[in-house]
Amino acid sequence: MxxxxxxxxxxxxxxxxxxxxxxxxxxxxxxxxxxxEAKTKNVSLWFQLYVYKDKSITTSLLTRAQDSGCKAIVLTVDTPVLGNRLADARNGFSLPDGLT
Incomplete structure (x- = not known):
């Protein structure tokens, strides 16, 4: 951003x-x-992964990470539901177009 x-x-x-x-x-x-870019700079690239209810999304992301040569998976399991971002709403924050 x-x-x-x-x-x-x-x-x-x-x-x-x-x-x-x-x-x-x-x-x-x-x-x-x-x-x-990581390969050209000799940087070890790891991939952080959320586990999605739709297993096909998780599988697709894992496959892309593996095919891209990621050296490790950093599994995030503490966010089954995204929180209600009250401060963002109160401050009128939103992501610019094109960002998700």
Whole structure:
């Protein structure tokens, strides 16, 4: 949201600091270009995964992460339902068009 190249710039930062990059299931950049960038920068790419009620979504995300060469899965299981973001509503915050 704050940087036009989003996760790709974060990968470049991870390369400079010798860190891993954990890509979110909700990233604004698809996993495939992130994997390409991580490979060119010699960054270990991990994939953070939410477990969805629709198992086909979870399976699809896992397959894409595996096919992209992600080295680990970071499983998030504490958010079965997204919370009601009262502060965002109160402050009139919404994501810009094109972001989810």
């Amino acid at each position: 704050a940087e036009k190249n989003g996760e790709l710039s974060t990968i470049r930062g991870a390369a400079l600091s010798g860190s891993v990059m954990i890509a979110s299931s909700w990233s604004t950049t698809p996993i495939e270009p992130m994997a390409h």
